[in-house]
Every structure is written in structure tokens, then in C-alpha cells.
Amino acid sequence: xxxxxxxxxxxxxxxxxxxxxxxxxxxxxxxxxxxxxxxxxxxxxxxxxxxxxxxxxxxxxxxxxxxxxxxxxxxxxxxxxxxxxxxxxxxxxxxxxxxxxxxxxxxxxxxxxxxxxxxxxxxxxxxxxxxxxxxxxxxxxxxxxxxxxxxxxxxxxxxxxxxxxxxxxxxxxxxxxxxxxxxxxxxxxxxxxxxxxxxxxxxxxxxxxxxxxxxxxxxxxxxxxxxxxxxxxxxxxxxxxxxxxxxxxxxxxxxxxxxxxxxxxxxxxxxxxxxxxxxxxxxxxxxxxxxxxxxxxxxxxxxxxxxxxxxxxxxxxxxxxxxxxxxxxxxxxxxx
Amino acid sequence: xxxxxxxxxxxxxxxxxxxxxxxxxxxxxxxxxxxxxxxxxxxxxxxxxxxxxxxxxxxxxxxxxxxxxxxxxxxxxxxxxxxxxxxxxxxxxxxxxxxxxxxxxxxxxxxxxxxxxxxxxxxxxxxxxxxxxxxxxxxxxxxxxxxxxxxxxxxxxxxxxxxxxxxxxxxxxxxxxxxxxxxxxxxxxxxxxxxxxxxxxxxxxxxxxxxxxxxxxxxxxxxxxxxxxxxxxxxxxxxxxxxxxxxxxxxxxxxxxxxxxxxxxxxxxxxxxxxxxxxxxxxxxxxxxxxxxxxxxxxxxxxxxxxxxxxxxxxxxxxxxx
Numbered sequence: 209x210x211x212x213x214x215x216x217x218x219x220x221x222x223x224x225x226x227x228x229x230x231x232x233x234x235x236x237x238x239x240x241x242x243x244x245x246x247x248x249x250x251x252x253x254x255x256x257x258x259x260x261x262x263x264x265x266x267x268x269x270x271x272x273x274x275x276x277x278x279x280x281x282x283x284x285x286x287x288x289x290x291x292x293x294x295x296x297x298x299x300x301x302x303x304x305x306x307x308x309x310x311x312x313x314x315x316x317x318x319x320x321x322x323x324x325x326x327x328x329x330x331x332x333x334x335x336x337x338x339x340x341x342x343x344x345x346x347x348x349x350x351x352x353x354x355x356x357x358x359x360x361x362x363x364x365x366x367x368x369x370x371x372x373x374x375x376x377x378x379x380x381x382x383x384x385x386x387x388x389x390x391x392x393x394x395x396x397x398x399x400x401x402x403x404x405x406x407x408x409x410x411x412x413x414x415x416x417x418x419x420x421x422x423x424x425x426x427x428x429x430x431x432x433x434x435x436x437x438x439x440x441x442x443x444x445x446x447x448x449x450x451x452x453x454x455x456x457x458x459x460x461x462x463x464x465x466x467x468x469x470x471x472x473x474x475x476x477x478x479x480x481x482x483x484x485x486x487x488x489x490x491x492x493x494x495x496x497x498x499x500x501x502x503x504x505x506x507x508x509x510x511x512x513x514x515x516x517x518x519x520x521x522x523x524x525x526x527x528x529x530x531x532x533x534x535x536x537x538x539x540x541x542x543x544x
Numbered sequence: 545x546x547x548x549x550x551x552x553x554x555x556x557x558x559x560x561x562x563x564x565x566x567x568x569x570x571x572x573x574x575x576x577x578x579x580x581x582x583x584x585x586x587x588x589x590x591x592x593x594x595x596x597x598x599x600x601x602x603x604x605x606x607x608x609x610x611x612x613x614x615x616x617x618x619x620x621x622x623x624x625x626x627x628x629x630x631x632x633x634x635x636x637x638x639x640x641x642x643x644x645x646x647x648x649x650x651x652x653x654x655x656x657x658x659x660x661x662x663x664x665x666x667x668x669x670x671x672x673x674x675x676x677x678x679x680x681x682x683x684x685x686x687x688x689x690x691x692x693x694x695x696x697x698x699x700x701x702x703x704x705x706x707x708x709x710x711x712x713x714x715x716x717x718x719x720x721x722x723x724x725x726x727x728x729x730x731x732x733x734x735x736x737x738x739x740x741x742x743x744x745x746x747x748x749x750x751x752x753x754x755x756x757x758x759x760x761x762x763x764x765x766x767x768x769x770x771x772x773x774x775x776x777x778x779x780x781x782x783x784x785x786x787x788x789x790x791x792x793x794x795x796x797x798x799x800x801x802x803x804x805x806x807x808x809x810x811x812x813x814x815x816x817x818x819x820x821x822x823x824x825x826x827x828x829x830x831x832x833x834x835x836x837x838x839x840x841x842x843x844x845x846x847x848x849x850x851x852x853x854x855x856x857x858x859x860x861x862x863x864x865x866x
Contacts, residue, residue, distance in 0.1 A: 343854040346857075518683070520679050525677060531673075
């Protein structure tokens, strides 16, 4: 007690901060710990879990959510939210299927269809960024509107039915394998690598973190908020587009419900990984862990024969546990 | 010379700001009436209001949570669960099934509040998670199927589908819920305190308001009203299902925001939500009347939603738009 009082104020401050820093660093690994414990528990309960065939299955079902969640991570780091995931994905899938060889029209543009699909979704992302910064409305509402517009547009173009994708090369994304894993998994990993580079090695990545950490400070330090925001939403649209292409290739068709439930899955993965919804904390590495937690949990519940009806319940409890463990909330005065 | 300045000061004038959503509502009604004369006759009006009722009750519940600066993403799951409980208990319990289903909503609302406040999980995540928990329970209770309310049970729900002096009972229920919420928010201590919490949590805390309790009460109200909405919906459709209200979550939140309540909290109220809910359902129903292609309806809806928010949102009170 006395020694603390006698310490120079600066030293006391420093030791306080280093201790807080250490606790924070340990907390950052909580999601990884959850993932490892989860894997061990499932493997003990059912050794089939660690068979290569099952691990490949886990990787395959993580591919689309991982790609989606990469895009979502940047938006959440900004402190915003993007609800247009399902709209953007379904537009990408629709454009892909209608431009590549299909059973509804005579188009046959091959890989150009893939480019067009990703471009369409990127444009949607840029549009939601542009709309919310120009009209000054919350991202929640702007992207909600864009979600309906995208979904409506793809349903309209598909005429309310399912169109089959018959281009062998694009189908191969899901069907052919490299080193045992389907190509879709490798593409998802490539998306992950791109996201890592963007977050840690580019100016836009730094700016996104800065805006999420404190918008007014970021603005005062000369960051062009509007441009960063629009680019970030465009980036998210790009990742959603890639995910839409992968989903269409996996499903072999595009229909109105191809993206159903993807929004909440993506947000769940980002949040479970330890990225704070308030922005500025976390990142794509966290999201990788979050996606794996959610996918491994879903796979494990099937292996353990848990009734599909209560799987959602277990997942909900899991979210609460993971977030309660990983967020450094007790230093926060306000939790909204 | 000072045109733009005058325009701005006019817009930021508070009563003008408050009048924008009702004006938008009036404009929309006129557009639909011009596109399809006869829209405002008694029958379509009753249909419009009954269709709005469920959305409005849900939106009123979530208004309480948005006012304190949070969000409730579990309302559609709670409403669905209430519909399942009602459909399952009606044959054996009769009218008593109603309070049981609504009590379930209260319990899960309190649960969301407790997870949010005690575990200090942000409300977006907390209610996303409790929504999953509740949805799973509804699926489990209903065995994954929709449960039809059979003849025996319909005797107990027929009063909801009746009309009193030409007014559907559903509409009367919505009006009752709306009035009670309006008065509660305006004249009770809880109402005042929740506005204070939404406007500035540290200040509310410093003023001696029990912030945690206010938040839990807001979530409890949201859960209860969601269950009431679910019960009404089940009675109208004569069926309870674990996915009954799934399409209503985002329209309900949209109704609150379009009505002019700030998503950051502290500003707005039930009256605005009523206008917002009417705007949302007029756009939805009006499109059928005006003859928009059904496959393109969502496109128009999304565009109108963005436009409506852009017109109605009160930017003067929000420092940072995220």
C-alpha cells in the first residue's frame, strides 16, 4: 500500500496499464480457447469428428460463411452494420447463373459471368456506402433498404423460380479438389489472405480501425470519413459477391432463398470471434476463429445427434458465452 | 440570398421535424388513392388497419428498447414462440392459454434484459442470442411443424377476429396497446427515465436513475408486446408456427425508425411508431393496389424505405451517424 503511494505517479500509471494490457491480451485469446475446448470435447464424445473426411466437410461448410464474414468484419470494425448481405449475395448468384451456361437462357460467358457477379455485388456495396453518407442515414437503415432492393431485383430477374447453373468450370469450384479440399475452401482462404493484407498492411485498413475507434478523432486527424466509409462498404460488397458465387457453385443453381439466414450467421461469426460491435476492436483473424467456432459447433451437434430443433438454442447460448468471455467490457461504462 | 440557410433552419425547427412523418403518410395515401381510386373505402381501410395491427404492436415493444439506446432482435422469435404456446394450450386450457403465452414473452424479455445488463453483452448480440435460444425452443415445442388451431380452440380465438361496431377487434387491441404505451412513456417515471437513459447514459446514471432496472423493464415490455403480437397473429391465422413472425422483425424496426424515433435512443415515442407502422403497411399494401409486379415489390419497398428514412430522420439530435 505504502509502496504504491510512494511511487512516482507515472510509474504507478505505467504498471496499471501494463497489467490491464496483459489482461486484455489474454482476453483476446479467449475465442481461440473456446474453439480448442470445443474441438476436444466433440472429439472425445465422437472420434469421427477428427477423421479427415469430417474435417474436410467442416472446411467446406465454413467456406461461404468465412468469405461473407470477411466483408462483414470491416463494416463492424467501422462501428457500422451491413444488413444487405443476403441481398448482395443473391444478386451475385443471380447475375452469375443468368450469364453463365444455364437452363433458362442461351448465355455462355464463362468466367466473365463470375467477374460480372462480383462486380454487381461490389457496386451494391458502394451504393449503400454512397447512400448513407450522402443522405446521412444510419447504415442499419440504408443497408436494410439495399437488402430488400437486391433481393427483390434477383427474384424479379429469376421470375420467382430456380435457375440451374450448368457451366462445368464454375461448378468445378465446388466439385473438384486440390490437396483434398474443394476449390471453394481455397478461394475462401484466398479471401481471408486478402482481408488480412487489407486490414494490417494498407492505409484503408488503418483508417477503418481509426474511424471505429473514434470517429471524431479520426476526422480531426484528417481522415476522409466519407471516402473510407464508401470504400469499406464496397469492399464488403466484393466479399459478399465472392460468397454468392461460391454458394451458387455449391448449390448448382440460384433461387430466391439462396442467401436465407446468411446475415445473422455472418454477424454471429464476427461477434463470437471477439470483434466489438462498437467498432475499432478485433479483426479478420478473430473472425476466422469465430467462423470456425460456429461451424465446428454445428458439425459437432450433428455428430452428437442433438435434435436439430434445439441447435439454435445451443448456438444462442454459445454466442452469449463467447461474447461474455472475450469482450473487455468491464472497463466500459456504457454497454448499448 | 439566404435561401439555403432559411431552408435549413426550417427543417431543424422541431415541430416541422415532427410533422414530416405524418405528412409523408398523407402523401403516400394520396398517391395510392390516385393510383387506385376507392382505396380509402371502409373495407380496404379495415383490412389495412388490421394488417398494420400486429406490426404496430411489435414495433411499439421495440420502441421502448430503441428509446433506451438498445435494439431487440429477438421479438420475432418471441412472437413465434407465443403463437406456438397458444396453439398448443388452447385445446386444454381455453382462454387461459392467452396469459400463459404472454407470460412466456415477459419471461424471455426479462431474460434478454438480464443477459444484456448483468453480463454486459451489447443488446444487439444479447438479443440475437436470446432470439436463437427462443427460436430453438419454439421449434422444439412445436416439433418443427406449424400447429393448426382446430375447431375446439377456435371458439376461444373467435373474439379476436370479430368486429365491434364495424371496427375489427385486432385494431382495438392495437389501439389499446398503443394508448397504454403512449401514456406510460409520457407520464410514468419509467417513461421519463428511459428517455433520459437513451439521451445520455452517464448523465442519467449521475442523476440517480437506476439505469439497469430501466433497461430490464424496457426489454420486459418489448418481450411482452412481442408475445401479444404473436398471440394476435396466431388467432388471425388460426395457426401457431415456430417461423410465424420471422418476416416481421426488420419491418418492425423499420417502422420505428421511419416514424422518426432516433436509432441512437432518447428521442421519439409511440405516436411516431404508429405513423411509421402505417407508412410501412401502406407501402406494402399500396403496391398491390397500384399494380407493381409482385416480383419487384421488394425493390420498391427497399427504395421507399431508404427515401422515407432520409426524409423523416431528425439529424439535428444525432452527433455521429454510424
